[in-house]
Amino acid sequence: MGSSYYQFCPVAKAMELLDERWTMLLVRELVVGSQRFNDLRRGLPRMSPTLLSRRLHQLVRAGIVQRRVEGNEVRYVLTRAGDELRPVVEALSVWGVRWIGELGDQDLDPSLLLWDMHRNVDRAVVPDGRTVVQFRFPDAPAGTRNWWLVISGDGVDVCDADPGFDVTVTITGALRSMVRIWNGDLAWSDALRGDVIEVLGPSALRRAVPRWFTLPAYAAVPRPGGQRSVPS
Amino acid sequence: MGSSYYQFCPVAKAMELLDERWTMLLVRELVVGSQRFNDLRRGLPRMSPTLLSRRLHQLVRAGIVQRRVEGNEVRYVLTRAGDELRPVVEALSVWGVRWIGELGDQDLDPSLLLWDMHRNVDRAVVPDGRTVVQFRFPDAPAGTRNWWLVISGDGVDVCDADPGFDVTVTITGALRSMVRIWNGDLAWSDALRGDVIEVLGPSALRRAVPRWFTLPAYAAVPRPGGQRSVPS
């Protein structure tokens, strides 16, 4: 566990638990709903499994997470105390989206983008049956330029290799632009009008694509300059 | 600066700046109003001056703090971005006050208690002229059992040695009890009725003492069990 600050202040006591590297990001993953070890890993790809394991146990000891064994499956579930960290995560994301400047190229990880988008597919507005969305990021590092989202009644899968199904629509554009859309710094409509992002496919579907994905809540936070706010 | 998480998520970008040891506590100090190096030190007594200096410079580089030189005085002032960290600090304190269990003896630092109380004296309701409040914590470590708060038109001073003035009222009790009052876990009225805390002095003043101090905002946060909430 993080060592003590020797202060009775609740901020200090809270940060003793939360200020170690990765801990807050792990809490974020739990807050947005991941519960399985390997799902958590997909949201934290740079974190070693050893460290993820250690952090999870720390959170269990701290009463923030409950480790649930169900048959041969393990789930990590937020306790009441853990769930109440949601406002902290939200406050951090609001601050971040307002005050973090331009992202570095290193921050634009397409696997994280697709993993996050896959969690936020609004299946109710996606056509029935199997829908395959291909993403193409021509500027991304080799090997990370093509992604597929396979949406079906079974759920949503992320693929970094061609799953072999017919592609319903193809979305092409700079990775940075797609991230800007996702973070709420660029509106779908502006991106499409300005040809920053190109969507290929049957025209009825092409128009509908933006509504297939629910942007994260922080995307709607007004920006300091009063520049850009994404219209819903 | 903290090393990167290589994620575009605003929580990750925020935590790159904020998750290093002491950083959030330093922000807390700035949020509650300390601006001078040595005032900051008093709120962070276990932090080495080297590290405090480094953290301040990091916050300046991050655009969270502005270093203002005025004559031969230096002030560290929150920028707009820094001030907007207030909700983060508040969310953390709300969480902490609800979910941190019993404090360790090591967390009960009387210097921090007095330093925090001195910032929250409501001068409007303290008698005019010089008022001296002596605190006695018989159970505290030797050398930290006696404290004086000197309240006058000039401001409020904390003394760990007898300033020599006549004492107006004396507050005696366990350090832990005083901290519990301060954090909102114990009401003044209950403490006085139960003789957990004893106030000595002219009876008119004795009754007024609790109102001389404004409890921190988080003290009023309802507790999970629905146990104790401090009546205003």
Add this chain to the structure above:
DNA sequence: CGGTATCCCCGTCGATACTG
């Protein structure tokens, strides 16, 4: 799938002393 074991390095932090 859900983790452990190990190993080593580097950076952080703490302590102490000192300066304009």
Add this chain to the structure above:
DNA sequence: CAGTATCGACGGGGATACCG
């Protein structure tokens, strides 16, 4: 008052390999 300088240790965390 407002910091720097220096130094050493320790342990956090990254990488990799491996197990039930």
